[in-house]
Amino acid sequence: VRLHSHDVRYGSGSGQQSVTGVAAADDGNSYWRVRGRTAATCERGTPVRCGQAIRLTHLGTGRNLHSHHFASPLSGNQARAAFGEAGEGDYLDDWTVVCSGTYWARDSEVRFQHTSTDVFLSVTGEQYGRPIHGQKEVHGMAASSQNNYWKVMEGIFMQPSEVFKAEQYHAEL
Numbered sequence: 347v348r349l350h351s352h353d354v355r356y357g358s359g360s361g362q363q364s365v366t367g368v369a370a371a372d373d374g375n376s377y378w379r380v381r382g383r384t385a386a387t388c389e390r391g392t393p394v395r396c397g398q399a400i401r402l403t404h405l406g407t408g409r410n411l412h413s414h415h416f417a418s419p420l421s422g423n424q425a426r427a428a429f430g431e432a433g434e435g436d437y438l439d440d441w442t443v444v445c446s447g448t449y450w451a452r453d454s455e456v457r458f459q460h461t462s463t464d465v466f467l468s469v470t471g472e473q474y475g476r477p478i479h480g481q482k483e484v485h486g487m488a489a490s491s492q493n494n495y496w497k498v499m500e501g502i503f504m505q506p507s508e509v510f511k512a513e514q515y516h517a518e519l
Contacts, residue, residue, distance in 0.1 A: 347469055347482050348376035348499065349411075351404045351428045363409050363428035366481035367469040377405040377501065381433065383440045383461075396445040399461050403433045410439035411467070413460045413486055421472055424465050424486030438462055455495040460486060466494035 347367030352375040368376060382388025383399035394400060402411040412429035429435045443450050444457035444466075458467040465486030470493070472483045487494060 348373060349378060349402075349467075349484065349496065350376045350481065351407065351409070351411075353407055363404075363407060364478060364481075365411060365426040365428055365484050366474065366478055367484050368481050371499070375404075375406050378402040378411070379405055379433075384435065384437050394443055394450040396443055396447060396450060399440045399442050401433075401435075401439045402441065402458075404428050408432045410435040411441065411458075412439050413463055413465065414438055415463070418483055418485035421470050421483055421485055423468075423470075424460075424463060426467065426484045426486065441467070452498045455497050457490060457494050458496065464488070466490055467496065468494040 347369055348371070349365065350368040350373060351363055351365045353363060379402070380394060381401045381403055383401060388400075403409070404411070407428060408431060409428035410430045410433065412427045412435060413424060414427075416425040417423070418425040430439060440461040441458040442461050444459050445451075445454060447454075450456055459465070460467070463486065465488050468485055468487040468491065470483045470485060473479075474481050474483065
């Protein structure tokens with residue numbers, strides 16, 4: 347599924363904007379911007395390192411992928427929501443990129459681990475009813491599994507910066 351959000355709030359728990367999974371490949375509400383962690387600057391074109399903390403900001407609403415200790419509505423696991431305004435939120439918006447190698451490659455699988463609660467961004471097979479009928483629950487799981495691998499499907503990709511290219515290909519002092 348694709349990580350999805352739109353301005354529909356959960357009716358219980360945090361009452362924040364819902365984050366779900368959808369199967370549709372042409373869904374305009376499944377685009378997220380990768381940004382530096384809260385209170386950090388991330389220069390455009392800088393590759394994301396495995397183990398680096400980031401924020402994912404929903405393009406349509408400007409809210410960040412967020413987690414906290416509320417229970418998810420269907421499975422009772424840790425809830426996911428979208429939070430903040432215009433990309434600004436709090437430290438509960440920070441996620442660690444878990445991948446193999448040195449950098450997150452756009453064609454490889456990746457996991458996102460919440461920096462404050464250590465759970466992985468996961469999807470269940472459970473589906474919501476109204477008003478988000480058929481969308482799958484996205485939640486936090488303490489253990490890694492096949493349900494918490496994610497992959498970039500499409501988007502705008504920046505070329506690595508000149509500083510990064512020099513770092514990669516020049517080992518001399």
